Every structure is written in structure tokens, then in C-alpha cells.
Amino acid sequence: MENRHERFEPRIVGFLCNWCSYTGADLAGTSRMKSAPNLRIIRVMCSGRVDPNFILRAFQLGADGVLVAGCHPGDCHYQEGNFKALRRVSFLRRLLRELGVDERRLRLEWISAAEGEKFAKVSNEFTEQVRALGPLRLAVGEERPAAKELEEVTVR
Amino acid sequence: MIRVTIDGVTTQVPERTTILRAAKFLEIKIPTLCYHPLLKPFGACRICVVGVKKGLGLEMVTACNTPCEDGMEVVTQAPELLRARRLVVELMLARWPNVAVIQRLAAELGLDRPRFTSPVRDERPDACILCLRCVRICEEVVGASAIGYEDRGIHRRVATPFNQESEACIGCGACAHVCPSGHIRFEGEDYRGRPAEFLLGPNTAIYVPTAQAVPKVPRIDPESCIHFKTGACESCAAVCEPGAINHKMRDEEIELEVGQVLIATGYDLFDAAPAAQYGYGRLDNTYTALDIERMLNATGPTGGRVLLKNGQPPRAVGIIHCVGSRDENYHRYCSRVCCMYALKFAHLIKERCPQAEVYNFYIDMRAFGKGYEEFYSRVLHEGANVIRGRVAEVVQAGWSKQEEGTLLIRCEDTLIGKFREIPVDMVILCNAIEPKRDAAHLARIFGLSRSPDGFFLERHPKLDPVATTTDGLFIAGCAQGPKDIPDSVAQASAAAARMLATISKGVVEIDPIRAEVDEALCSGCRTCVPLCPYNAIEYLEAKKISQVNSTLCKGCGTCVAACPSGAISGYGFTDAQVNAELEGILAL
Numbered sequence: 001m002e003n004r005h006e007r008f009e010p011r012i013v014g015f016l017c018n019w020c021s022y023t024g025a026d027l028a029g030t031s032r033m034k035s036a037p038n039l040r041i042i043r044v045m046c047s048g049r050v051d052p053n054f055i056l057r058a059f060q061l062g063a064d065g066v067l068v069a070g071c072h073p074g075d076c077h078y079q080e081g082n083f084k085a086l087r088r089v090s091f092l093r094r095l096l097r098e099l100g101v102d103e104r105r106l107r108l109e110w111i112s113a114a115e116g117e118k119f120a121k122v123s124n125e126f127t128e129q130v131r132a133l134g135p136l137r138l139a140v141g142e143e144r145p146a147a148k149e150l151e152e153v154t155v156r
Numbered sequence: 157m158i159r160v161t162i163d164g165v166t167t168q169v170p171e172r173t174t175i176l177r178a179a180k181f182l183e184i185k186i187p188t189l190c191y192h193p194l195l196k197p198f199g200a201c202r203i204c205v206v207g208v209k210k211g212l213g214l215e216m217v218t219a220c221n222t223p224c225e226d227g228m229e230v231v232t233q234a235p236e237l238l239r240a241r242r243l244v245v246e247l248m249l250a251r252w253p254n255v256a257v258i259q260r261l262a263a264e265l266g267l268d269r270p271r272f273t274s275p276v277r278d279e280r281p282d283a284c285i286l287c288l289r290c291v292r293i294c295e296e297v298v299g300a301s302a303i304g305y306e307d308r309g310i311h312r313r314v315a316t317p318f319n320q321e322s323e324a325c326i327g328c329g330a331c332a333h334v335c336p337s338g339h340i341r342f343e344g345e346d347y348r349g350r351p352a353e354f355l356l357g358p359n360t361a362i363y364v365p366t367a368q369a370v371p372k373v374p375r376i377d378p379e380s381c382i383h384f385k386t387g388a389c390e391s392c393a394a395v396c397e398p399g400a401i402n403h404k405m406r407d408e409e410i411e412l413e414v415g416q417v418l419i420a421t422g423y424d425l426f427d428a429a430p431a432a433q434y435g436y437g438r439l440d441n442t443y444t445a446l447d448i449e450r451m452l453n454a455t456g457p458t459g460g461r462v463l464l465k466n467g468q469p470p471r472a473v474g475i476i477h478c479v480g481s482r483d484e485n486y487h488r489y490c491s492r493v494c495c496m497y498a499l500k501f502a503h504l505i506k507e508r509c510p511q512a513e514v515y516n517f518y519i520d521m522r523a524f525g526k527g528y529e530e531f532y533s534r535v536l537h538e539g540a541n542v543i544r545g546r547v548a549e550v551v552q553a554g555w556s557k558q559e560e561g562t563l564l565i566r567c568e569d570t571l572i573g574k575f576r577e578i579p580v581d582m583v584i585l586c587n588a589i590e591p592k593r594d595a596a597h598l599a600r601i602f603g604l605s606r607s608p609d610g611f612f613l614e615r616h617p618k619l620d621p622v623a624t625t626t627d628g629l630f631i632a633g634c635a636q637g638p639k640d641i642p643d644s645v646a647q648a649s650a651a652a653a654r655m656l657a658t659i660s661k662g663v664v665e666i667d668p669i670r671a672e673v674d675e676a677l678c679s680g681c682r683t684c685v686p687l688c689p690y691n692a693i694e695y696l697e698a699k700k701i702s703q704v705n706s707t708l709c710k711g712c713g714t715c716v717a718a719c720p721s722g723a724i725s726g727y728g729f730t731d732a733q734v735n736a737e738l739e740g741i742l743a744l
Contacts, residue, residue: 011742019625020605040741044729045669049713054734061742077603077625078712079689088717113605113613113625 010064010130014039014123015054017047019077020112021069027116035120036127039067046070048081052092055106059096059138065105065130067122072110082110102133158226163233175206175230176219186219186232187241187261190287192334194297194391197221201287202244203261207231216240241265250274254281257336276310284314284339290331299388300324303331314339328382362392362401367455376403416628416655419612420648421598423634426480426487426588433549434479434585439563440465442550442583445497452504462508464581466561472513473505474565474580476547480588481638482519487588489609492638494586495522499532501584502540515578516542517567525642543578545570550583589638602629611637622651627664630654669711669728671704677723678702684715684724 016022022043028035044050047070055066068089070082086108093103107126111119157168162179169178174197179186189201197220207214208222209229214236224230231237242265248258250270262268278284288305291314295301302325306315316322332342361381364374374392382389383403393401425446428436435442441464443451454460464470475498481491495518502514521542523532536542545568553562565578591610592598599606603626605613612631615623622630632648633639639647658664673684673693678701685693685702692708693715695701704715704724716726725731 013738013741023605023625042734042737042741044713044734045726046712046714049717049726049729051717051731051734053731054738057735058738058742061738063742074600075603075605078710078714079603081689081712081714084687084714084718114608117608 008131008135010038010127010133010135011062012039012065012067012123012127012130013058013063014041014067014069015044015047015050016041016067016111017049017070017077017082018043018045020071020075021047021109021119023113024069024111024115024119027113028119029116031116033116033120035123038127038130039123046076046078046081047085048076048078048083050085050088052088052095055089055092059101059105059136062136062138064133064136065107065126067107067109067126069109069111069119069122072112075112101136101138104133105130105136158224158228160224160226160228160230162230169224172223174220175208175217175222175224175228176204178224179206179219179230179232184232187264188220189257189261189285189336190289191220192289192293194394195289195292195334196296198288198292203241205237205240205244207234207237238265242267246270247272247274248285251276252278252283252285252337254279255283255285255337256281258285282338282341285337286312286314287336288314289334289336290314290340293330293334297389297391298326298328298330298382299386300326300328302326326382326385328385330382366453373400376401416630416658417602418630418632418648418651418655419598419602419604419624419635420632420644420651421592421595421635423589423638424592426590428479428585428587431480431486434476434547435550435563435583436585439550439552439583440561441470441563441581442585444585444587445494445501446587448501448584449497452501452508460508462505462512462582464561469509470505470512470580470582472515472578472580473501473582473584474515474517474547474550474563474578475501475584475586476550476565477516477518477586478546478588479585480590483588487590487609489638490522491586491589492522493589493640496525496528496531496640498584498586499523499535499540503531503535503538506535506538506540513580514540515565515580516540517547517565518542518544519546520544525640543567543569543571543576545576553579589634592635595635602626604629604631607637609637611635622647622654627666628658666707667711669726670706670709671711671713671716671724671726672706673702673704674723674725675699675701677721679721679723681720683718683720687714687718689714 016025025041047068050068058066068085070085071077073082076082089106089108093106096103096106109122111122158171159166159168160178162182162184165182167178167182169181176186176188176191186204186206188204190198191204199218199221202218204219205216206219207230208217209231214231214234216237245258245261245265246267249262249267250272251274252258291303291305294303302322303314303316305312307313329342332340362374362376364372378384390403393403425444428434428444432438436444450456451458451462452460462469477494477498480486481489498516502516505512505514521532523529547565547567549566551564551566553564562579562581563583565580565583567576569576595606595610595612599612604624607613612624612635614621614631614636615625622632624631630651632651633644636647680695680700680702682695682702685695690708690710692705693702694705696703711726713726713729716724722731
């Protein structure tokens, strides 16, 4: 409890592609690698499925950072979905800047199914980075379900 | 065909056949010296002289370059012929008294010592006898013309141009091969190993890969074949009666349309040369496991005998396990097969050289399979030594005469807690099994994933070890990871059964994850059409909307994310579902 007050625990949403990054995360888990619990994972079939709206929605719902992870360029299970993700994320970064959101809160990574270690490293690093940036205060009260009381009750 | 009679035996031969060939066909021996079946008849030595009946007398001709004529009657053993041959050989013997091939001819003809003395007498046993086979093969067969002859009469001799090292020489060794007296020798590297023989055996440019090769046909090694260097030779084609040799065959690419692929590309062997501490490629008598496998093979280069480079059997053999595997510097994984084949080597070496000491240097003895542990204890009972400890290095033993050529294996014996130096004269390295060098390329072609060790990744390590994440692609054997023969057979059988199951079913089940266009919402903007990597989206001109072909669609969702009207939804990953997930995970 004290810990929570001392240290800011960012909430990070990770969109992981089914074939590479999600499997990589799985590998990190089965290999018992320690990775930050701040990353909350949503599995998508391909990083190309990640609609920029999802990312904006995540920030709107209170995420402090968003990670999009896909296969390495050339290794996409769907041939080129990761390139689409690359284009969308780069574009969205510029948009985020205009919205006043630090673009470092959005990160794109290529993590293959074999890179459990990289997954753990990225999630730890990104968590620390977002922690350093501090909470994202998007003042959209009613959209944010994280009421203070609720937090008090649920966080052990 | 024409009829010819030789020594009273009549036969039919094709026209233009020489008397010598016809005699060979009848198995009548005519002595020759300058003749060689691959070379054009030359008629220089005159030893093959035979008699052709003309009227009442005999006409003396050389058998090697005289064609048969219809009705020709030839005798090979008449007294005047023997006299003529004897005179020729006697002259040669006077000039080259110590050349074995001439001595043999002289003995056959009953010659003891020549009556003549030669002004150019050459007493060397390997003197050049001027048959000029070497000059002719270099020109006619090899096509290099690197050697010729100079001067005239009794001063004639075989030489390279200006007696300089010939630039035209390709080092094929054909001249040395045909030299009857051993005057021409091939210096330096007198053999090269073919892939199957590694460093061990002599080789020719055309060979049957192994005794058990399937199909059992010879193959030509284009790297060493003279034909591919000079365009000449084709000696193999000249002697192949069925005409089965084709030098014009080239590798070709064949396109096949298939529905399923089993990738069983095997492995490569870790190259131990960069791991200099083991001495491979640097010290004599250090071999890889595959070298030894060939050496132990009954059809291998040594006929199954275990021999050192000097032809002697070894007195002590060291077998080093885990070369490149279980090693932080190279591969962290265990190659799985080495412990057992190392024990097999120990067993076979003990069997073939009972006096030899065999040492196994191991980290852990992994005798994990059915009957394996029993084999381990059997090998121990046979007297093989096992030392638990990693080998630090293999070095040349001291320089005393007694120790010459011996090697020293330095290691730590962790069971007695001592540093040890074991003298051996043969070292066998159990090299790690590595992914194929082109595994990355193959993975790119097939869209396969590879595990951190570089082997192809299975769909699930326990529940689906033969399939991959791509439908219809299966993996088996060492392409998936190091494994022994029983495991490879099991995995390959499983993969084959999986493939046959799909074929016999006749239908392919596809994942339900697909995209679908809501016709009511689609504005017909066609943003999605070029995005689809599978060309699964079609624009319907009549309805002015796009439509997803659900058989081609693989459900990646790229179009779903791109649709500006939100008309495309991906089953299992609709916008509503993902948003609900987002709300869920961010609720706290």
C-alpha cells in the first residue's frame, strides 16, 4: 500500500500480434522471465489489425502508455501487416503530439516468437520510461472509470 | 562388320577397329608400351608388332594403329615377330636397364642382358622411356597441352615450355597417372577428400557417393572434373559402353504446385576449427565424428579399420563430448546424440583395436533412451575409460622421439578433483548439431519462425510438435531441433500421418477468424482492396461495394483497421470486442 503511494505504477496497454509477439510473451512466461506487470496485453491476429482508434481509445480510457508489437519486418505471418502497423503508428505519433500526448508514450516494437527475453526487456524498459513520464492526465472525467475510491478498494 | 582371323580364331568386328582392339576382344594378349585406351594410337614403341598374312609371307605392322580389313589373317606369335619385339626391347633395355616395365617385357621375351651399349644410358629406375603418353594425354584428353617434348633423336626429352613451371598445367595429375615408369610424379596434395570421405580418403572426380548410395550411380564432382576446367577429357564417357554419362546436365529449377510441405532439412555440423583449443584442422589425427563414422564404415576409405594418418592403429583414443554444444561461447543447447555415438565409437574402437585405450571426456552422460543406459554400462564393462570433465585443450605432446605425433588432452577430472593430462594419438570431436546454414533463408521463404537456437519453431512444444504456425507446413527431424534417429523417425512419421490425414479427408478446415464486409455500411471507397496481402477483397462493380472472399481471407484484420466507414469486421476481433477488452483491462 505504501509502495503504491511512493511509486507511480503506470497502466500500459500492449497490442501483441498472435504469431510473434504474443508467442514471444508466452515464451517469456514459460521461461519464467520477470517482466513488469504493468503491461496489460490484448492479443490481435496481426499488428496490422491495430486500428489507431484503439490506441486513442486506450489513452482515453486511462492508459499511460501503449505498446504495439509485431513480427520483425519480412517475418509477418500475413506477409506485410507489420508494415501497415509501422505506417499507422508513425502517423499517430504526430497526431498524439498535436493532442498534447508525449509521443514516447506510444511504442512500436518487433518481437519474434523466439524473443521472450526481448519481450521481457521491452516491457520492463517501457514501463520504466512511462513511469518516468508520469501519469497521463487526459482530463476526461466520465470516460475514466478509475475513480479514486475504486482504486482504494481494489488495490491490495 | 568385317571378318578378321587372329591366331586362327575368326571373329566379326566393326569397321576401322584396330588389330589390337580386335585381339583384346578375343582375349589374345599383345604386349604394348605406348598404347593407352584413352589415347589415339601412336605407334611409337613398336612392341605391339604383329604379322598380317600377305601371299606366302607375313607383313609386319603395329597392332595399335593398323585397322582390321575384311578377311584379314593376323598372327601374333610367329618367330620373326618375337625376334622383332625382342630387338626393340633389347634396345630399350640397353638404354633404360632399371625401369621395371621394360625389365618385365624383357623377361617375358626371354631377354637377359642387352648386347648393346647406349650412349645415353640412364640407370634410374624411374627414367623417362619416351612413350609420350603424358604429352598425349595432356593434349588429347586434358586439353591443357602443358607439357611437350624437345630436341630430337636420342636427345629427345619430355619438358614443359622453356623448362619453366607451366602456366597451362591445371594440376590434374593425368600425366603422372599414365606414366608407365613413374618418371612423372605428382607432388604435394596427392588427393583431395570428396564430401562423403571428409579428410580421409583418396578420390576421383567421378565416384559413387557411398557404397549404399540410392540410386547407386556415380556422380561427377564439377569442382575437380577436368572437363569442367578445360572442356576436354570426357574419358569417363569414352569408356562408358552404355553411353550413360552426360556432361551437359546442369542443375535445374523445377516448379511444383503442392498443398503441403514437410521441412526435414536436417542439420549442419559445428565447425570445430574456430574453437582452436581442440586442434581440429591444426593437429594431425583430430577428427570429427562424421570423419570417424566414415572410417569405421566397412565401405569407407580405410575399409573399416581405425588408422592414424601414418597407417598405424592408434594406441589411445580420446573422444571429446560437447564440442560447441552446452558451451556458452557457441551453443547452449545439448546436441542429444553425441553421448550415445561417442559410446558407440568407444565400443567399435575397442572391438577393432583391442589394445587401444579409449577415453570419453564428458560433462554429463546422457544415456536417456530405450536400451541406452544398458549400452553405456556394457561399454564400461568393455574397458572404455570415462572422465567427467570438460577438456581444456588438445596440444601436441613433447618433442621426444618416443612421443612424436602424440597428442595431449588437458582436462579437469571433476570426479577425483584433479587436473589431468592424457596422452592419446587420436582425438575424436563430438561436434554440435547446428541449424542448417540456410535456415534463415528457408524460414523467410516459408514464413517460418525459428527458436532462439535457430532451429525451426513448432506450433506448440508439447501439443503440436510437428506442425508450424503456417497451415500445411510441417517440420521433422533435426530441422526442428537436435534429435537422434528414433526421434526423427517418430516425428517424421507423425508429420506424414498429419499430411495424409488432410489429403484423405479431402477438405481443409480453416480458422473461423475472417473478415466480412457489411454491405449496408460499405461506401465502396476501395481503401481495403490494395491492403489485402491475399487479394481476398474484390470490388463488386454492380453493387458498388467490396466483398471479402472468405476462403482466401486469412483474418489478419489489416482491412478492418483501415476501413474508414467501419464496414469491415473481423470475427473474433471486432471493434466492439477489442474496445470491450480495452475497457476491461483499463477498468482498474
